[in-house]
Amino acid sequence: MLENSIFAILSLFLVLGSLGMISFKHTIFSAFSFLLAMLALAGLFALLENSFLFLAQIMVSVGAVVVLGLMVVISLGSIEKNIPDEPYKFYWIGISTILVIPLALLIYKALTSLHAHFQETKEGYGELKYVGEKLFAEWVLPFEAVSVLLLSAMVGAIVIARKEEYFKKENYFDDHKQPEDTK
Amino acid sequence: MIPEQFFILATLLFSIGLVGVVSRRNLFIVYLSIELMLSSVNLLLVTFSRLDQSMNGTVMALLLIAIIAAEAAIFLAVIIQLYRSKRSLDSDKFSQLTQNKGQL
Numbered sequence: 001m002l003e004n005s006i007f008a009i010l011s012l013f014l015v016l017g018s019l020g021m022i023s024f025k026h027t028i029f030s031a032f033s034f035l036l037a038m039l040a041l042a043g044l045f046a047l048l049e050n051s052f053l054f055l056a057q058i059m060v061s062v063g064a065v066v067v068l069g070l071m072v073v074i075s076l077g078s079i080e081k082n083i084p085d086e087p088y089k090f091y092w093i094g095i096s097t098i099l100v101i102p103l104a105l106l107i108y109k110a111l112t113s114l115h116a117h118f119q120e121t122k123e124g125y126g127e128l129k130y131v132g133e134k135l136f137a138e139w140v141l142p143f144e145a146v147s148v149l150l151l152s153a154m155v156g157a158i159v160i161a162r163k164e165e166y167f168k169k170e171n172y173f174d175d176h177k178q179p180e181d182t183k
Numbered sequence: 184m185i186p187e188q189f190f191i192l193a194t195l196l197f198s199i200g201l202v203g204v205v206s207r208r209n210l211f212i213v214y215l216s217i218e219l220m221l222s223s224v225n226l227l228l229v230t231f232s233r234l235d236q237s238m239n240g241t242v243m244a245l246l247l248i249a250i251i252a253a254e255a256a257i258f259l260a261v262i263i264q265l266y267r268s269k270r271s272l273d274s275d276k277f278s279q280l281t282q283n284k285g286q287l
Contacts, residue, residue: 146246
């Protein structure tokens with residue numbers, strides 16, 4: 001009974017946060033709604049007895065992704081003239097909701113055809129020790145692949161977001177010009 | 184607590200994310216909606232991990248969190264680059280690759 005009420009509260013926050021995210025006009029309110037949704041999702045991971053993923057979700061999704069996003073919002077999206085004017089926003093949201101409903105029903109039908117039930121968890125389920133054992137015994141190759149992916153994403157983000165003019169050869173030499181000789 | 188509750192929640196989150204991607208023009212909200220869709224898959228993976236009583240789903244969800252972080256870095260860099268080119272966050276203004284030169 002307690003689990004059900006916790007689930008109700010967390011899912012309420014999750015759905016309200018995500019609905020607020022797609023309906024606010026100002027980007028900063030959307031980002032804070034997304035923060036609320038991610039915190040509620042971390043709570044759901046805890047409810048599913050995955051204590052390690054609860055921590056990982058808070059550290060990565062809330063601590064890194066949303067904060068990085070908020071930095072970009074504060075630098076670009078908080079100025080009124082940068083926000084696109086969307087007078088027919090709720091009209092488009094309504095139309096796309098009608099279009100998405102059949103897909104959602106299909107996904108739900110496919111998932112419920114499993115007829116699965118929760119059982120009592122085994123001893124030590126979800127603890128960091130067992131996650132680590134699994135990660136470094138059976139999942140080593142995906143783990144290393146993810147590390148390469150993160151490295152390449154870091155380099156790619158720097159290359160995409162830099163100012164191109166500065167790295168062109170002539171501009172580089174303009175900035176580092178030697179003092180001209182007097183003729 | 185039954186698994187169907189979590190299935191409904193994951194489906195709802197995925198649908199809300201899809202609606203956000205389709206209907207909004209603000210680039211940043213499109214990005215947050217994609218994040219929401221990835222997170223709904225993450226919730227589903229954790230639910231399956233709990234049903235299966237093995238750690239495989241947990242490890243997969245952990246790797247997916249790393250992929251979400253990589254996607255966030257790339258997407259935010261792309262948003263900054265797009266903003267720099269047109270001074271706008273409106274996705275309708277970035278239509279150089281369409282044939283009709285920005286006129287819908």
